[in-house]
Amino acid sequence: MDDRRPGRAGPAGPQGHRRGHHTQDGRGYVSTHEESRLARVALTWLAEPGTRSVYGLVNEIGPVATLELLLDGGAPQEKLRDSVAARTRAGDARAVATESLRRADRLGARLVTPDDDEWPMTVEQLRHLRLDLPGKPRRVDIETDPPLCFWVRGAWRLDEALERSVAVVGARAATPYGLHVATDLAYGLADREWTVVSGGAFGIDAAAHRGALTAGGLTVAVLACGVDRPYPLGNTALFDRIAETGLLVSEWPPAAEPLRPRFLIRNRVIAAATRGTVLVEAAARSGATQTTRRALALNKRAMVVPGPVTSAMSVGAHEILREEPAARLVTGLAQVLEEVGPIGELAPVPRGPERPADLLDDDARAVLESLPRRGALGVDDIAARAGLAVRTVLRTLPLLEELSFVVRREDGYALVASAAGRS
Amino acid sequence: MDDRRPGRAGPAGPQGHRRGHHTQDGRGYVSTHEESRLARVALTWLAEPGTRSVYGLVNEIGPVATLELLLDGGAPQEKLRDSVAARTRAGDARAVATESLRRADRLGARLVTPDDDEWPMTVEQLRHLRLDLPGKPRRVDIETDPPLCFWVRGAWRLDEALERSVAVVGARAATPYGLHVATDLAYGLADREWTVVSGGAFGIDAAAHRGALTAGGLTVAVLACGVDRPYPLGNTALFDRIAETGLLVSEWPPAAEPLRPRFLIRNRVIAAATRGTVLVEAAARSGATQTTRRALALNKRAMVVPGPVTSAMSVGAHEILREEPAARLVTGLAQVLEEVGPIGELAPVPRGPERPADLLDDDARAVLESLPRRGALGVDDIAARAGLAVRTVLRTLPLLEELSFVVRREDGYALVASAAGRS
Numbered sequence: 001m002d003d004r005r006p007g008r009a010g011p012a013g014p015q016g017h018r019r020g021h022h023t024q025d026g027r028g029y030v031s032t033h034e035e036s037r038l039a040r041v042a043l044t045w046l047a048e049p050g051t052r053s054v055y056g057l058v059n060e061i062g063p064v065a066t067l068e069l070l071l072d073g074g075a076p077q078e079k080l081r082d083s084v085a086a087r088t089r090a091g092d093a094r095a096v097a098t099e100s101l102r103r104a105d106r107l108g109a110r111l112v113t114p115d116d117d118e119w120p121m122t123v124e125q126l127r128h129l130r131l132d133l134p135g136k137p138r139r140v141d142i143e144t145d146p147p148l149c150f151w152v153r154g155a156w157r158l159d160e161a162l163e164r165s166v167a168v169v170g171a172r173a174a175t176p177y178g179l180h181v182a183t184d185l186a187y188g189l190a191d192r193e194w195t196v197v198s199g200g201a202f203g204i205d206a207a208a209h210r211g212a213l214t215a216g217g218l219t220v221a222v223l224a225c226g227v228d229r230p231y232p233l234g235n236t237a238l239f240d241r242i243a244e245t246g247l248l249v250s251e252w253p254p255a256a257e258p259l260r261p262r263f264l265i266r267n268r269v270i271a272a273a274t275r276g277t278v279l280v281e282a283a284a285r286s287g288a289t290q291t292t293r294r295a296l297a298l299n300k301r302a303m304v305v306p307g308p309v310t311s312a313m314s315v316g317a318h319e320i321l322r323e324e325p326a327a328r329l330v331t332g333l334a335q336v337l338e339e340v341g342p343i344g345e346l347a348p349v350p351r352g353p354e355r356p357a358d359l360l361d362d363d364a365r366a367v368l369e370s371l372p373r374r375g376a377l378g379v380d381d382i383a384a385r386a387g388l389a390v391r392t393v394l395r396t397l398p399l400l401e402e403l404s405f406v407v408r409r410e411d412g413y414a415l416v417a418s419a420a421g422r423s
Numbered sequence: 424m425d426d427r428r429p430g431r432a433g434p435a436g437p438q439g440h441r442r443g444h445h446t447q448d449g450r451g452y453v454s455t456h457e458e459s460r461l462a463r464v465a466l467t468w469l470a471e472p473g474t475r476s477v478y479g480l481v482n483e484i485g486p487v488a489t490l491e492l493l494l495d496g497g498a499p500q501e502k503l504r505d506s507v508a509a510r511t512r513a514g515d516a517r518a519v520a521t522e523s524l525r526r527a528d529r530l531g532a533r534l535v536t537p538d539d540d541e542w543p544m545t546v547e548q549l550r551h552l553r554l555d556l557p558g559k560p561r562r563v564d565i566e567t568d569p570p571l572c573f574w575v576r577g578a579w580r581l582d583e584a585l586e587r588s589v590a591v592v593g594a595r596a597a598t599p600y601g602l603h604v605a606t607d608l609a610y611g612l613a614d615r616e617w618t619v620v621s622g623g624a625f626g627i628d629a630a631a632h633r634g635a636l637t638a639g640g641l642t643v644a645v646l647a648c649g650v651d652r653p654y655p656l657g658n659t660a661l662f663d664r665i666a667e668t669g670l671l672v673s674e675w676p677p678a679a680e681p682l683r684p685r686f687l688i689r690n691r692v693i694a695a696a697t698r699g700t701v702l703v704e705a706a707a708r709s710g711a712t713q714t715t716r717r718a719l720a721l722n723k724r725a726m727v728v729p730g731p732v733t734s735a736m737s738v739g740a741h742e743i744l745r746e747e748p749a750a751r752l753v754t755g756l757a758q759v760l761e762e763v764g765p766i767g768e769l770a771p772v773p774r775g776p777e778r779p780a781d782l783l784d785d786d787a788r789a790v791l792e793s794l795p796r797r798g799a800l801g802v803d804d805i806a807a808r809a810g811l812a813v814r815t816v817l818r819t820l821p822l823l824e825e826l827s828f829v830v831r832r833e834d835g836y837a838l839v840a841s842a843a844g845r846s
Binding site: 177181305307309310315321328331335 | 600604729730731732733738741745751752754755758
């Protein structure tokens, strides 16, 4: 049995994860909740977030057994074995993880794992996302599985902060035009009670965070480094304000450095955690355009603000508009709201390709049929009524949630039809 | 029999139309070539160009008989009858037409009709074009049938000048950004030996003409008033330069005023006569956006240059890009050339919806089959070989030409495959 459980009981604040929970993992090893959390942190240190082979193992045998297997040199992939060996020479994975957790405690940050109520289920859509990026060589597959954990600074529940969110991303070397548009859009979104998500970088990202803060709204910075040393340093005051009223989020532990490849890995979370991505200014083939392509790969709304064709900072934006028929040109707040759905609509029907229930596999249909017309069910009850293993139910629910068939509530999962009455 | 004949014999310069040719029209009335030309001019004075009922009559019984019918008060449509009656009270249609032809002669302009070799067959695509324009009321149908004649100033043959042409159109109240982009694009197009077609207005139109002139290229201004009094007056020097090296073209006779509705009527010719239209800056729902929508309705390449979303002069451009999936965002010359086809390609395969020969009607297929593998045939020969009426062949050829099945040459019509060897 998987040692992950979706939090689904009781009122849970930011620190409301359950502790001391015992689980038996795939090898019959009984691990505590704390051991499992430590293992996720250690695994993130041993291999970069999103590494498919690690995610696959955690999914199959749980984080504690995966960590043991890797530390024993038993990783099935040579590349992963080599990478783990190199890291292990640099330090003891469990000791590093323990120190990370202590450091986080000292600075008021917390670890959030899929065990916690506040885990944002939307990132589970990243499972087996393969992203083909145009460039040279023509197609590069990037493995971008879901995160094993998040480090979070700020008072909001992570899932609630991201529930109704839009990403506003773009160039660091933005022009006054781009900064103006990003600030304006973010202000408007925050004013309509949308969370503005961005990457905390100079330029468009910072303008988006600032616009949301100015509106007194909620903004989330998803970082590619530790939440205790947000990068870039020049945005330190901004990061402090975000942590006070919104959230700083990272897959990397405190003290982690903003290495270049981490920005691309981070971008997948921005795309997955939000309902849509607005691209405001981007140089050709830049990271910001890749966030937009990830949003498209996830069947999210991908919105692009055009600019002067004479501006190098709009080349990437125009590239996307020319190359991706699903990307939508937007010129202002109203058109962005039109894309992401009106406020108050809790589970908008996805506007991508139709996916009627007929197209679901047998397991997914069994789960749907097990749910009552009114009210919610916990995972164990769903499994019992559907005649499925708990793991199968856990694997199926994120997809059903993403497709707006079910909605996750504090008391379990409910059909979207009945969920409409939720206050 | 129709009294129109496509010019297809002998070397023809700008003034090379055949004179003194006798034709029997649908009522058995024998009219001279000159009578027929005079009738077209008179009809254009009696009813605005593009009026469907007039065009339909001309097509059926010829211009001379149509003029007689209308002057006798015999127009089948009440609205047309009223309009003719009002014009007739103001003057004698034949006398007005004679005076127009005299005035044109004095200023070195000429009349071009479908009888002439230089008639641009592309405008025949306007036959029964119905254009639905968004606005209030939601859908307005504008009747925009082909012109009955053109008035032309300049040394080029009209058909040759338009053969490989691109329209560059846009706002009068253009910004420096738009003027820069339009000038640049037109310069590049002219430099690659594309004719730049526009409407001679202030702003983008003028910038496009000037860009082409600066490159020493060919530019054509299609006017909504007489070629002797081009509007606006502020562009007089520009119009003189265009007439010296390119062409001034109008459906309206010399001295005709640039009445407001005429600009929209004129725009259909710009869309039809060119291989594609580039829109550079346009206010919301402006005339320039309507030229682009006409190009789309004609299955032509419709290209749009985006701009800052903060600029009122790009609102119309972004509107089109959002509303018309077939409109293509372009950021520079290379992308425009990619749309309209490489230079040197005489008959590019249209990149719109596929239209294989299977989709043609029986008449069109019979015409295709009548053509030899090599060499060209005149209309009479095609009719004889296909077993069709000359009128049917004349109706069918423009479509086959537009779809690149046949090409019009000086010695008649040829299959495109064999036309590839043309020097």
